[in-house]
Structures are given as C-alpha cells and as structure tokens.
Amino acid sequence: MTAPASGARWIATFLEAQAAEAGAARNTILSYGRDLNDFASYLQVIHEEFATVSRATIEAYLVRLEADGLAKSTRARRLSAIRQLYRFAYEEGWREDNPAQMISGPGPSKHLPKVLSIEEVEALLEAARDQGRSLPEQIRNRCLMELLYATGMRVSELVTLPVAAARGNPQMLLVRGKGDKERMVPLSPPAREALAAWLTARDAAEDRARIERRAAPSRFLFPSSGKEGHLTRQGFHGLLKDIAIAAGISPARVTPHVLRHAFATHLLQGGADLRAIQMLLGHADLSTTEIYTHVLDEELKQLVLRHHPLATPSKRS
Incomplete structure (x- = not known):
C-alpha cells in the first residue's frame, strides 16, 4: 500500500484505523492525535518526513522533550504513540521498518498515589447530600459520589453510564472501560440506595420534559443539555471541588482519580x-495495581517509626 503523501494524512489514517479496527476509546484517539501532532511539528522544523524518519531522529526528539522539562510519563506516552504509528505503517507497507521499535523509553515515574482517609471520604459523601441548587441536583450529586467511591470507576466511565445499566435495582453495574472492555463492579448498599433515589428524581424530570416537549429522553444515567448529552468530566471536576470545600478538605487534594485511589487503597487495607x-x-x-501496596508499605514504615521501642534514640546513657 502506498504511504500517504503528507504527515497529516499519516496521522489521520492511523487514528481512523485505531478507532475502527482496534476499538480505541475516544480519549485514547485524542491523546494519540495530540502526541503525534507534536512530533509532526518537530519534523517540520527539522525538515523531515514521516516516511524517512530514522531512529536517531526519534531519539533526538525525546532528548528535546527532556530538555523542555516534560515529565517522564509524558515522554513515555509520546514514544508509545510514535511506536504505534510506525508499527501500523510497517503493517500497511508504508515502511520496511519500525524506527521506534528498539528505542528504550524513560518509563513513567512511580509516584505514590495521594490517598484520602476513610473519615475524609465519609465527610465528602456527607457534604454531597447538600451540594446543589435544587433537591434533584443534591440527589444526583450524592449518587455520583456514592457510585464513584463504591466502584472505583474512572470519571469518564461514571459520567457516560447508560441509564439502562442502572435499571432494576442492580447489585452490580456493567462498566465499559478503556479499549471498550467491559467489567462488572458491585454496588454497596448506600450506593444502591443513592442510585434508586436518583433514578426516581431523574425519571420524574424526564417525564415533565417530555410532557412539555422540551427534550427527548436521554440514554445516559446523568443527562445534560450539553452537546455530549451527559455530565462532562470537567463539570464533575468542578462539582467535586465544591463538595471538597463544603467538607472542609482542600480542593487541591480531591480529584476523581484520588477517589479511585481511595477505593483501591481502602479495599487493600481491609484485606x-x-x-x-x-x-x-x-x-x-x-x-499497575501493585502501586497501592507501596502506600501500605509506607504506612507500615510510619507505624514502626512511631511505636517500635528501638525506632527512637535511647534515653539510656
């Protein structure tokens, strides 16, 4: 197969194939696009083309990223996107090699996840009950928080949940995650209670809208009037900051991903x-999951330092 004439067509064809054949999620496609467009801009500056790029060129690009102060995780992601592009190009016959295949990436830094205590999460869940301009909003916000902490879902998975998945008072939810992969997550009794209350309020609002012919029924559990049709990730981020302030917790410490960490860490602490x-x-x-064991390792270390008789200088002469 003849290679596309321009770098833009290389990227567009690759992204189309990832969406259609590999079933890559929308966010993954957008991330690939951003990373490859940055690489394309670099190639334009040095007057090179995708079709003739060498391993040395890619390595020079990575060196430039490091000099620009980009994090290891960002550099590793950029290299991964370039590898995927050239693997696709090789399979399509655009290139006879993959110039990125043998390049060792910097590897993502393993930071210990920020963790909220059980008491802090309970404060957030309590604050969510009163957060909202109306009673339906308060019921929705409580449901969002209970579901997120009970299941450990990614925020994108939470806001795009179809309402059909929540019908019938389920004890488990079917979640569609990265790469369009599905998994089952159990619901705690408080989450099931919050979900039932939200479905009642949500359906009543949709019935009123249908009678008044203001809107067609939504397929999402958390509908919105925006173009995506559901509560956005950015909208939930802002809501979570307000809930954190109401709970007396610094909003800088609270994100959807931190609640996901809390879900995993508290489960691990419980055995x-x-x-x-x-x-x-x-x-x-x-x-990827094993990083949570490091959190427990740190807790055990602090426990020993606080309580072991030999952990502090001896008072004996």
Whole structure:
C-alpha cells in the first residue's frame, strides 16, 4: 500500500484505523492525535518526513522533550504513540521498518498515589447530600459520589453510564472501560440506595420534559443539555471541588482519580486480594495495581517509626 503523501494524512489514517479496527476509546484517539501532532511539528522544523524518519531522529526528539522539562510519563506516552504509528505503517507497507521499535523509553515515574482517609471520604459523601441548587441536583450529586467511591470507576466511565445499566435495582453495574472492555463492579448498599433515589428524581424530570416537549429522553444515567448529552468530566471536576470545600478538605487534594485511589487503597487495607482489585479497577496489568501496596508499605514504615521501642534514640546513657 502506498504511504500517504503528507504527515497529516499519516496521522489521520492511523487514528481512523485505531478507532475502527482496534476499538480505541475516544480519549485514547485524542491523546494519540495530540502526541503525534507534536512530533509532526518537530519534523517540520527539522525538515523531515514521516516516511524517512530514522531512529536517531526519534531519539533526538525525546532528548528535546527532556530538555523542555516534560515529565517522564509524558515522554513515555509520546514514544508509545510514535511506536504505534510506525508499527501500523510497517503493517500497511508504508515502511520496511519500525524506527521506534528498539528505542528504550524513560518509563513513567512511580509516584505514590495521594490517598484520602476513610473519615475524609465519609465527610465528602456527607457534604454531597447538600451540594446543589435544587433537591434533584443534591440527589444526583450524592449518587455520583456514592457510585464513584463504591466502584472505583474512572470519571469518564461514571459520567457516560447508560441509564439502562442502572435499571432494576442492580447489585452490580456493567462498566465499559478503556479499549471498550467491559467489567462488572458491585454496588454497596448506600450506593444502591443513592442510585434508586436518583433514578426516581431523574425519571420524574424526564417525564415533565417530555410532557412539555422540551427534550427527548436521554440514554445516559446523568443527562445534560450539553452537546455530549451527559455530565462532562470537567463539570464533575468542578462539582467535586465544591463538595471538597463544603467538607472542609482542600480542593487541591480531591480529584476523581484520588477517589479511585481511595477505593483501591481502602479495599487493600481491609484485606482484599490484589487481583480482585485489579479486576474492579479494570487494569490490564497487575503491575499497575501493585502501586497501592507501596502506600501500605509506607504506612507500615510510619507505624514502626512511631511505636517500635528501638525506632527512637535511647534515653539510656
């Protein structure tokens, strides 16, 4: 197959194939696009083309990213996108090699996740009950928080939940995650109660809108009048900051991902199996889940330093 004439067509064809054949999620496609467009801009500056790029050129690009102060995780992601593009180009016959294949990436930095205590999460859940301009909004916000903490869902998974998945007072929810992969997550009694209350309020609002011919029924559990048809990730981020302030917790410490960390860490503290947590989080690799063991390692270290008789200088002469 003849290679596209321009870098823009290389990227567009690759992204189309990822969406149609690989089933990549929308956010993944957007991320690939941003990273490859940055690489394309670099190639334009040095007057090179995708079709003739060498390993040395890609390595020079990575060196420039490091000099610009980009994080290891960002550089690793950029290299991954370039690798995927050239693997696709090789398979399509655009290139006879993959110049990025043998390049060692910087590897993402393993930061310990920020963790909220159980008491802090309880304060957030309590504050969510009164957060909102109306009673239906307060019921919705409580449901959002209960579901997020009970299941460990990613925020994108939460806001795009179809209402059909929540019908019939379910004890588990079917969640569609990264790469269009599905998994089952159990619901706690408080989450089921909050969900039932929200469905009642949501359906009543939709009935009124249908009678008044203001809007067609939504397929989303958390509908919105915006173009996406559901509450956006950005909207939920802003809501979470307001809930954090109401709970007396610094909003800088509270994000949807931090609540996901709290879900996993609190389960691990309670004795849950690491592989079970991997399945609940939808991690493809157990090594991603294992970072939560480092949180417990740090807690055990602090416990020893606080309480072991030999951890502090002896008072004996």
